[in-house]
Amino acid sequence: SSQPCSSPGPLFFGGRRFWPFPARLLGAAATAAPMEALPVQEWELQQKVTHVQAVARGRKARTNVTKTLSDAQKEKLTTAQRHTEARRDFFREMHEVLGVSKEVFNSSESLQKAYAYIEEHQIQRLMEGLLARAVLERPPDLRQYLIEVITEMKQQKGQPSMGCFTVEDLETMFEMWDELKTGKIPASKVSESLRAVGCCPGKEDEVVEGAVGSLYAEVDKKTFVNIVRIQLEAMFSSPAFHGARS
DSSP, X not given: OOOOTTOSSOXXXXXXXXXXXXXXXXXHHHHTSOOOOOOHHHHHHHHHHHHHHHHHHHHHHHHHHHTTSOHHHHXXXXXXXXXXXXXXXXXXXXXXXXXXXXXXXXXXXXXXXXHXXXXXXXXXXXXXXXXXXXXXXXXXXXXXXXXXHHHHHHXXXXXXXXXXXXXXXXXXXXXXXXXTOOSEEEHHHHHHHHXXXXXXXXXXXXXHHHHHSOTTSEEEHXXXXXXXXXXXXXXXXXXXXXXXXX
């Protein structure tokens, strides 16, 4: 295939990279010269950059639009955006669990019932929580370890609980993020931790920002443990999760 030499990106010939000059400087013949396709890694990077730029332009356009809207119109727009984001999160999570597309899911009643059952009993979160704790503790006998953890969870039913996690587990998570041993980590790492243990799906950043003010802030171990503990207790104390453990 061929690309015009006025392209702003690099061109590749025999694995070497060239930054093209405008076609008017090279002549019409240059624009017709055959060129090799971009290597896969470079192509993927270009796709990611294009996506980021598109998102940035979209945000800027929405910001400009909202400046001319009334408060009522802004509220309606915000509600619509949240609804769209919630639907997007739903289908992303569904795909991660069932491994099927939105179209296949919408056309299959049995898949919809299966996913509703998984969500009602929070099976995915339970399994992710057990897996996360097993990875942290690395028990020699995994099967016996899981039996003991689940038994402990049943005994704590009805009490404030972090499920299969302990404070020591949360402190270990913090120390894994704090590679330089400064005693503080970026708030964004708290969001990643909440995502890893299955807490407040789709709202991790919102929860962290509400607790520390910004994802660009830094948090110490005490704050980290407190944020994650509160979210774990909220999740494991929910009626749906009690039903899953009964």
